[in-house]
Amino acid sequence: MKRKLPKEIKCVIFDMDGVIIDSEEIHKKAYYETFVSLSLEVSDALYKSFTGSSTINAFQRLVAHFNLDENPEELVLDKRKRYINFFENDPNLHLVRNVEEIIKYFYEKGIILILASSSAMVNINRVFNRFDLNQYFSAKISGADLKESKPHPEIFNKAAILANIPKENCIVIEDSDNGIKAANDANIFVFGYANKLSEKQTLENADAVIADFLELKKFV
Known part of the structure; x- marks a missing residue:
């Protein structure tokens, strides 16, 4: 209602x-660079489900979904570095x-x-x-x-x-x-x-x- x-x-x-x-596009680039570094194929539907969630929540779900050994908190830091690189080097933002x-x-x-x-x-x-x-x-x-x-x-x-x-x-x-x-x-x-x-x-x-x-x- x-x-x-x-x-x-x-x-x-x-x-x-x-x-x-x-900034959604640079977040997406940073996420997918991280996914590629982990050799993961993340579907559009799975990525869409992360929209609006915190990065730690997204990686916790990703680790569970793919049964990964990686620490979600370390993945957050990795993704953040990639995001900062895009943020600081994209004059069109x-x-x-x-x-x-x-x-x-x-x-x-x-x-x-x-x-x-x-x-x-x-x-x-x-x-x-x-x-x-x-x-x-x-x-x-x-x-x-x-x-x-x-x-x-x-x-x-x-x-x-x-x-x-x-x-x-x-x-x-x-x-x-x-x-x-x-x-x-x-x-x-x-x-x-x-x-x-x-x-x-x-x-x-x-x-x-x-x-x-x-x-x-x-x-x-």
Whole structure:
């Protein structure tokens, strides 16, 4: 059942990869370089199932799926090195279209902004420092630091607590089905952002779907 949009929006909780920054492609390159180094053939369906999950959760599942001897934590570090290489050497890496404008729009209206990403905090800080976003956000949460990964609702429950705003006055913006399920289970209204670069996500359980961030101005 779809939730109704809050009558008054006081907090916006953003995912990062695929919502704030178009980094899904370099994450995919880093993952698949790691898979090749392990001589693994990972299907599109299996890779798609990782979207929105933390990297440690993805590699834990990969190790179990292929019955590998490798330590998932070491695989995370290997993948992270590859990601950093792409991040630092790709001059075309950019913010999602119009997301900076909507972030500033919310901020100027006094709405609390929280970042709730499955990425490691080192990657979150790398993005926020490169694009000068720290000034707008009250808090940043890394799913890698939590007990549970999306689609578990822990990250969004924590975001609402950190914002000190009732859930009925919060909204989430997500581009992955795992993230949308986490927001659903946290009982927070969620906009699905239809990013064409995100890995075949249906967004079918989002409370509403947008294709451009400027669409949000009519709601807030």
